[in-house]
Amino acid sequence: MGSNRKRNLSGDTGDESQGPQATEEPSRRRKLVATSADAQPSSSTEIRGQGQSQEALSTRPSTFLPYPDLKTSHSTVKQTPFQQPSQLISFSYTPEHVQEFTDSALRYFVDPPLGSNLGYGYERWLRHEDTRGRIDALLKAVSTVKQDPARGAMLPAEIGVVAWRGVMTKILTAPYENRDGWELNVMFVNGTLYFEEHATEERLKEKNNMDPRQRSQTYYGYAFESYCTSDTPKAREHEKDSRTGAPPGWGGDVNTNVQWCSVVRTKLGDTRMIIGGEVDCVRGKYTGQTDTFVELKTSLAIRGHYDETKFERKLLKFYFQSFLLGVPEIVVGFRTPAGVVNTVQSFKTIQLPRLVRGKPGAWDPLVCLEWGHRVLTFLKDSVRRTARDGNELPVPVWRVKFVPGSGISVDELDRAGVEDVVNGEDRVGFLPTWYWEELRREEQPTRPQDRTAAALPTPTLAKAGWQI
Numbered sequence: 001m002g003s004n005r006k007r008n009l010s011g012d013t014g015d016e017s018q019g020p021q022a023t024e025e026p027s028r029r030r031k032l033v034a035t036s037a038d039a040q041p042s043s044s045t046e047i048r049g050q051g052q053s054q055e056a057l058s059t060r061p062s063t064f065l066p067y068p069d070l071k072t073s074h075s076t077v078k079q080t081p082f083q084q085p086s087q088l089i090s091f092s093y094t095p096e097h098v099q100e101f102t103d104s105a106l107r108y109f110v111d112p113p114l115g116s117n118l119g120y121g122y123e124r125w126l127r128h129e130d131t132r133g134r135i136d137a138l139l140k141a142v143s144t145v146k147q148d149p150a151r152g153a154m155l156p157a158e159i160g161v162v163a164w165r166g167v168m169t170k171i172l173t174a175p176y177e178n179r180d181g182w183e184l185n186v187m188f189v190n191g192t193l194y195f196e197e198h199a200t201e202e203r204l205k206e207k208n209n210m211d212p213r214q215r216s217q218t219y220y221g222y223a224f225e226s227y228c229t230s231d232t233p234k235a236r237e238h239e240k241d242s243r244t245g246a247p248p249g250w251g252g253d254v255n256t257n258v259q260w261c262s263v264v265r266t267k268l269g270d271t272r273m274i275i276g277g278e279v280d281c282v283r284g285k286y287t288g289q290t291d292t293f294v295e296l297k298t299s300l301a302i303r304g305h306y307d308e309t310k311f312e313r314k315l316l317k318f319y320f321q322s323f324l325l326g327v328p329e330i331v332v333g334f335r336t337p338a339g340v341v342n343t344v345q346s347f348k349t350i351q352l353p354r355l356v357r358g359k360p361g362a363w364d365p366l367v368c369l370e371w372g373h374r375v376l377t378f379l380k381d382s383v384r385r386t387a388r389d390g391n392e393l394p395v396p397v398w399r400v401k402f403v404p405g406s407g408i409s410v411d412e413l414d415r416a417g418v419e420d421v422v423n424g425e426d427r428v429g430f431l432p433t434w435y436w437e438e439l440r441r442e443e444q445p446t447r448p449q450d451r452t453a454a455a456l457p458t459p460t461l462a463k464a465g466w467q468i
Contacts, residue, residue, distance in 0.1 A: 165277030
């Protein structure tokens, strides 16, 4: 039987960001004017990577929100509350990558044998290609919850954000990212921010045409999941399968079309969020909540101080990927460069920050949570302000650029930019039209500051060829 393999639900982008200019442009976007205190630099030191002083930026309108100064933020960071995630619904993708609201793709954790060869089955790998980071499946889950009287009662009255877990992880960890930039599409409807990672065709082509080394290392992670999971809670015998020739502990050939996903509700600061993401497996019994979830990872075996430092940096994303979905356990398979597992170690998610605390250059989850709260507040203030000032299009879409070592900028897309987001599909912005029609039938928000931004006009964009 094919095993449930994890794939990235939203792709990276490496495009360079424009600087924090706030002037009108004849390009694909219109700059926002930011006036909130969060959007203004607080000292005259130079913004990293921009070559302009914060003092100069504060004298003119700006859409720019700088990252916190990591040299001082650890001592000044405020505690930002985060609510324990609670599962609303789960769903599966079949081997043909068809979404269904069952647990058919649920897998159970089993101890993998040491010495497992992570290269086994590589030539039979069925890989689901990276596509635009659409949130259709997540919206389908939200819609299903709303229509279920029992589950619908668990939805918060006001939803501030709907996003994939991978996107929220990248937002929260951005202050510590010094290499890869990326872009985010944002819509604001009925008081809710919808996030979709923006991936250009060039970037998708790059991700789907990895060089052999990248491809094999990516496969190692999926193969480790096969050794660690079973379709029943009962542990497998670690013996070679005489019928198939599979090595001891092998759980089935890799098919990344198959996924089991969880959708949770949670809260960051004063913003209620619905987040969805793939879950690798559960330990023992599936309870219908997140308390037995397990995340599986691989990493090169630690051979010295450099390897240790590199692994500790990786723990930041390990931590938030699990933290945001309420996953309590992370199992890491440490491998040789040739892809042989020589150590397996289990970590409690909540204890990961302690492993790096006090070390030079250590990451701090409190910095990330405070930053995430600032970003959400900044985006809500920005889109509300431009809605009051008047949008160029009846259904606006914003583009947020994350610039490594610097900060984020926000632009409103013009018509050509929105059409690029639609991509000839049956959509309003990046929301599927069926979901947009559902929103139109729902009660309008009552908060005065949301009414302008939440207007739901009938779109005039062309529709063609959209499928779930």
